[in-house]
Amino acid sequence: MSAARTMSAARTPRTLALILVAILAAGPFAPQWTMFLLTIALAKGLVVLGLMLLLRCGLVSFGQALYYCVGAYAAGMLGRSAGVSDLLTLMLAGMAAAALVALVLGFLLARYRGIFFGLLSLAISMILYGLLVKTEALGSSDGFNVLPSTLFGIRPADAWVRYAVLALAAVVTFVAALAVHRYLGTPLGRLAPAIKDNEIRVEYMGASARYAIHVKYVIAAALAGLGGALAATTVGHIDPEMAYWTTSGEFIFITILAGTGSVIAPFLGALIFGVIHTVAFDLSPNTWQMVLGACLLVVIVFLPNGLWSLFRRRRAG
Amino acid sequence: MSLEQFLAVLIDGIIYSAWLFVAAIGLTLIYGVMKIVNVTHGSFYALGAYAAASITGALLARGMPPALSYAVLLGSALLVTLIVAPLIERGILRFMYVKDEVVILLITYALFLILEDAIKLVWGVNPYFIAEPYGLLGSFDVFDLTYPYYNLILVGVAIVCGVGLAWMLNHTRTGKLLVAVIHDTEVSRAMGINVDRMYLFTFTFGSLLAAIGGAFTAPTVSVVPGLGVEVIVLSFAVVVIGGLGSLPGAALGAVIVGLVRSATVHYLPQAELFVIYLVMAMVLAFRPRGLFSIAEARKI
Numbered sequence: 001m002s003a004a005r006t007m008s009a010a011r012t013p014r015t016l017a018l019i020l021v022a023i024l025a026a027g028p029f030a031p032q033w034t035m036f037l038l039t040i041a042l043a044k045g046l047v048v049l050g051l052m053l054l055l056r057c058g059l060v061s062f063g064q065a066l067y068y069c070v071g072a073y074a075a076g077m078l079g080r081s082a083g084v085s086d087l088l089t090l091m092l093a094g095m096a097a098a099a100l101v102a103l104v105l106g107f108l109l110a111r112y113r114g115i116f117f118g119l120l121s122l123a124i125s126m127i128l129y130g131l132l133v134k135t136e137a138l139g140s141s142d143g144f145n146v147l148p149s150t151l152f153g154i155r156p157a158d159a160w161v162r163y164a165v166l167a168l169a170a171v172v173t174f175v176a177a178l179a180v181h182r183y184l185g186t187p188l189g190r191l192a193p194a195i196k197d198n199e200i201r202v203e204y205m206g207a208s209a210r211y212a213i214h215v216k217y218v219i220a221a222a223l224a225g226l227g228g229a230l231a232a233t234t235v236g237h238i239d240p241e242m243a244y245w246t247t248s249g250e251f252i253f254i255t256i257l258a259g260t261g262s263v264i265a266p267f268l269g270a271l272i273f274g275v276i277h278t279v280a281f282d283l284s285p286n287t288w289q290m291v292l293g294a295c296l297l298v299v300i301v302f303l304p305n306g307l308w309s310l311f312r313r314r315r316a317g
Numbered sequence: 318m319s320l321e322q323f324l325a326v327l328i329d330g331i332i333y334s335a336w337l338f339v340a341a342i343g344l345t346l347i348y349g350v351m352k353i354v355n356v357t358h359g360s361f362y363a364l365g366a367y368a369a370a371s372i373t374g375a376l377l378a379r380g381m382p383p384a385l386s387y388a389v390l391l392g393s394a395l396l397v398t399l400i401v402a403p404l405i406e407r408g409i410l411r412f413m414y415v416k417d418e419v420v421i422l423l424i425t426y427a428l429f430l431i432l433e434d435a436i437k438l439v440w441g442v443n444p445y446f447i448a449e450p451y452g453l454l455g456s457f458d459v460f461d462l463t464y465p466y467y468n469l470i471l472v473g474v475a476i477v478c479g480v481g482l483a484w485m486l487n488h489t490r491t492g493k494l495l496v497a498v499i500h501d502t503e504v505s506r507a508m509g510i511n512v513d514r515m516y517l518f519t520f521t522f523g524s525l526l527a528a529i530g531g532a533f534t535a536p537t538v539s540v541v542p543g544l545g546v547e548v549i550v551l552s553f554a555v556v557v558i559g560g561l562g563s564l565p566g567a568a569l570g571a572v573i574v575g576l577v578r579s580a581t582v583h584y585l586p587q588a589e590l591f592v593i594y595l596v597m598a599m600v601l602a603f604r605p606r607g608l609f610s611i612a613e614a615r616k617i
Contacts, residue, residue, distance in 0.1 A: 060419045108602055115354055115418050116605050119557050123598040126550055130591025245550050249426055256423060286437045293430030297409070300416075300424055 012181050012262060019264070020174045027163045035162040039234045041274045042169045044254060045267035046227035049180055050220030051255040052266055057213060058196035059113065063121030064251050066128055067098040067221040069243035071228030073138070074098070076238045079147040087149040087168055091229045098225025102218045110214040113199075125243050132240035143239025146232050169230050173267070176223060181263045183219070188212055253292065257299050259306015269307065321460045326576070326583050328459060332468045334575025335475035336534065341552035342478055342567050343526030349499045349562030350519040352418060356425040357405065358527050358552060359545030360432035361398060365528025366535040366544055367436055368397035370445035373535075377449055386450045387470070394532035395525065401432075402524040406517050414516075429549070437542050444539040451536040467536065474533050478526055479568060486564070495519065499562070527552075554597040560607025569608060 027035060047068050054061055071094030078084045078093050105124065112120055133141045148155065149165065156164040183189045191212045194202050199209045232238045241247065250273075258269025276295060280288035303309055344358045372393040373386050381389070405428060413424050454466035486492040497505045498515050506512045531544070538544075555574050559566025574593050581588045600607060 058419075060423075112601075112605065115422070115561075116601065118419065118422070119354075119553065120598060120601040120605075122550070122553065123557075123594045123601060126554075126594035127591050127598060130589075130594055133590055134587040246546065252423065252426075286442065287434045289430040290434035293427040293434075296427035296430070297424065300420060300427070301412075304420075 009181075009185075009262070012264065013178060015264060016174055016177055016181075019267075020170055023170045024167055027166055032162050035166045036234065037274050037278065038271070039162070039166045039169050040231060041271040042166075042173045042267065043227040043231040043234065044251065044273070045270035046173060046176060046230070047224040047251050048254045048258060048266035048270055049177065049263060050223035051251055052258070052260050052263075053180065053183075053192070053216045053220050054213075055255055056192035056196065056260050057209075057216065059213065060118050060252060061121040061220070062118040062245065062248050062252065063123070063125030064220070064224050065243050065245070065247035066121070066125035067102060067224035068228035068231070068247065068251070069125070069128060069132070069238075069240070070098045070101055070221075071095060071225030072232035072238045072242055073132070073228075074225065075229035075232045076144065076146045077138075080144065083147070085147045085150045085155075086153065087151055087165060087233055088172070090149065090233055091172060091226055094229025094232070095222045095226040098228070099218050099222035102221030106214040106217045110210045110217060122245055122248065125248060126245060129240050129243040132243065139239070141240055143237060143241075145237050146235075148236070149233040165234055169234075172226070172230075176226065177263045177267070180219070180223075184263070188215060192216070253296055256296065257307060259303070259308035261305060261308035261311070265306060265308035272307065321462070322583060324459055325462055326579050328462075328464060329582065330572075330576035330579035332464075332471060332575075333579055334571045335472040336530070337551060337555050337575055338475045338568060338571035339471070339478055339530035339533070340527060340548050341555035341571060342482065342564070343523035343530075344552050345556045345559070345562055345564060345567040346482065346526070347519055347523035348556065349564075350495060351414075351516055353410075353425065354418070354422045354553075354561075355520075355523070356422065356429045356549055357432060358524070359547075359549035360429050360436070361402070361524040361527035361545075362531040362534075362548045363436055363545035364397045364401060364432070365394040365531030366538075366540045367440045367445065367531075368393040368528070369532035370447050370535040370540040371440060372396075373450070374445060374447045377447070383449045383453050386447070386453075390450065390532045390535070391529065394528035398521060398525040398528045402521040403517060406520040410520065411513065411516065429545075433542070433545075442542055444541045445535075446539050447536050449536070471533055474529065475571075478529065479564070482526075483564060491515075491518065551593065554593055557597055557607055558600045560609040563607065563609040566607055566609030 023038065030038075047064060050067075051061060051064055074097035075090040075094045078090060084090060084093075109117065109120060132138060132143075138144060148161075150156075151164050151168060155161075184192075191202060191207055191209075194205075194207075195209045195212060202209045202212075228242065231242075254266065254269045254273045257273060258265040273292075276292060277288065280291040299306065340362060343361075344355060347353055347355050347358070369390045373389045376389055377383065377386060409428065410421075410424070413421055416424075451465060451467045454470075456463050456465045458464075484492075486496055494505070494510050495515060495518075497508070497510060498512055502512060505515075527548075530548075551574075555570040556567055557570070558573060559568070559570030573596060577592055577596055578589065581592045
C-alpha cells in the first residue's frame with residue numbers, strides 16, 4: 001500500500017502537467033460555457049485545496065468563504081479604485097490580502113480544534129458578511145461589477161477572453177497545486193495526519209501543532225483568496241453572499257466529495273460539483289439542492305475518504 | 318438618549334430575544350444530549366412555519382373562528398415534526414452516531430439541503446401569508462410607539478418553552494433520565510437506560526421547539542423558501558454564546574443577542590447584522606466553550 005502510494009504521489013506532478021496541457025490544447029475548441037464552468041471549477045478547486053490541507057489535520061472550517069470573499073473584494077476594489085485590470089495582478093492581490101488577514105486571525109484560530117474551530121471561523125466570516133451588507137460604498141447587498149480583465153496589458157478579443165482567462169487560471173492553478181504537493185512532502189506538511197491522530201504525541205515529538213496549523217491556515221487562506229479573485233474576474237460581479245455561510249458550506253461539500261488523497265482531488269471534486277450543479281439545476285431548478293444533499297450523504301456513508309479513494313483503490317489493486 | 322428610545326430598545330430587544338430563544342433552545346437540547354450540532358434545526362423552523370401557514374390558512378378559509386388559530390399553529394408544528402423528525406432520526410441519523418462530531422454536522426448539512434428542496438416540492442415556491450392571528454389581537458401603545466399584542470404571545474411562548482423544558486428535565490422521569498444521558502452516555506447505557514429511545518425523543522422534541530418557533534413566527538412574516546437559512550446561523554450564535562448544551566446559557570445568549578441587536582438597530586443601524594457575530598466571535602475568543610459551560614478534562 002505504501003509503495004503504491006508513493007508511486008501514485010510521485011506521478012502527481014506528471015498528471016498535473018498532462019491536465020494543464022490538455023486544458024490549454026482543448027480550450028480553443030471548447031464551447032464558451034464549458035470554459036466558464038472549468039474556470040469556476042478551478043477557482044473553487046483552489047479554495048478546496050486549502051480546505052483539504054486543514055481537513056488533513058482534522059480541522060473543518062465553516063468560514064472559508066471569508067477568504068474567498070476577501071480575495072474577491074480585494075481584486076474588485078483594486079480595479080475600482082486604482083483601475084488595475086491585469087488578471088494576474090488582481091489574483092496575486094487577492095491572495096496577498098487573504099493571506100494577510102489569515103496571518104493575523106491565525107494567532108487566534110490555531111488554538112481551536114473540532115467544532116469550535118468551525119464555529120469561530122463561521123462567526124468571523126459572518127462578521128465580514130454583516131459589514132459588507134451594510135457598506136453602501138461597496139454596493140451593500142448588491143455588490144458591484146468588476147472591471148473587464150486584461151492580460152499583461154492587452155484586452156483579448158471577445159471570442160478569446162474566456163480562453164485567455166482559463167489559460168492563465170490553469171497555469172496559476174498548476175503552480176499552486178504543484179507547490180502544495182511539494183509542501184505535503186515536507187516535514188511540516190507530513191505533520192498533518194499526526195495532528196489529526198494525536199496532538200499530544202506530536203508535541204512530545206518536539207513539533208508545535210499550533211505553529212503547523214497556523215502555517216496551513218495561512219496557506220489555505222491564500223489559496224482561497226486566489227480562488228476568490230479568479231471567480232470575481234470570471235463572473236464579473238461580486239456581492240456579500242460570497243462570505244455567507246452557505247458559500248462555506250459549498251466548499252466543505254466539495255472537500256468531502258473530493259477527499260484528501262491528492263492535490264488533484266479538489267479540482268476533480270469542484271468540476272464534478274459544477275457539473276452536478278449545472279445538470280441538476282437545468283433538469284429541475286427546484287430539486288438541485290436535494291440532489292447535492294443526497295450525493296453528499298452517499299459519499300459520507302459509502303466513500304468516507306471521498307471520490308479520490310475510488311482511484312487509489314483501483315491503482316493499489 | 319431619551320427614555321422613550323430606551324424603552325423602545327428594551328421592548329424590541331425582549332421581543333427579539335424571545336424569538337431567538339424559541340428558535341435556539343431545541344438546538345442546545347439536542348447538542349447537550351446527542352452531541353450533534355444540528356443544521357437541520359433551520360429546516361424544522363421552516364417546516365413549522367410552512368405547516369402553520371398552510372394549515373391555518375386553509376382552515377380559516379373554511380370558516381374556522383380566528384380565535385382557534387393559535388391552537389392550530391401549535392398543532393401544525395406538532396404534526397409536521399412528528400412526521401419528519403422520527404423519520405430522520407430513525408432512518409438516517411441513528412446509523413451515524415459512531416462518526417466524528419464534525420462528520421455528523423456535515424450529515425445534518427446534507428439533510429438540510431434535502432429538506433430545503435423537499436419543502437419546495439410540498440409547498441411550492443410561492444409565499445404564504447396568514448395575517449389573522451396577528452391582526453386579531455390589535456395593538457397597544459407605549460408613548461408614541463405602537464406594538465401589536467401578538468408580540469406578547471411570542472414572549473409567552475418563549476417563557477412556556479423555557480420553563481416547560483426546565484421543569485421537564487428536573488421533575489419528570491424522562492427528564493431525569495435525559496440528565497443522566499447528558500452527563501455520561503455510556504454509563505447511562507450500562508445502567509439500563511434506553512439511550513436510543515432517549516435520542517429519538519430528544520431529536521423529536523428539540524426539532525418540535527424549532528417548529529414551534531417557526532409556526533408562531535409565520536403570522537408575522539411572509540413564508541418563503543430559504544426561511545430557515547438565516548435561523549441556522551442565528552441560533553448557532555445564541556447557543557454558542559451561552560455555551561453549547563446549556564439551557565440557562567441559551568436564555569442568556571438570546572437576551573444578549575436580542576438586546577445588542579435592538580440597541581444597534583436604534584443607535585447604529587449599519588452595524589445591525591455584524592454585531593451579533595462579533596459578540597459570538599468575542600465569546601468564542603475569550604470563553605471558547607461559551608458563558609455557561611463546564612470545563613472538560615483533556616483526554617489523551
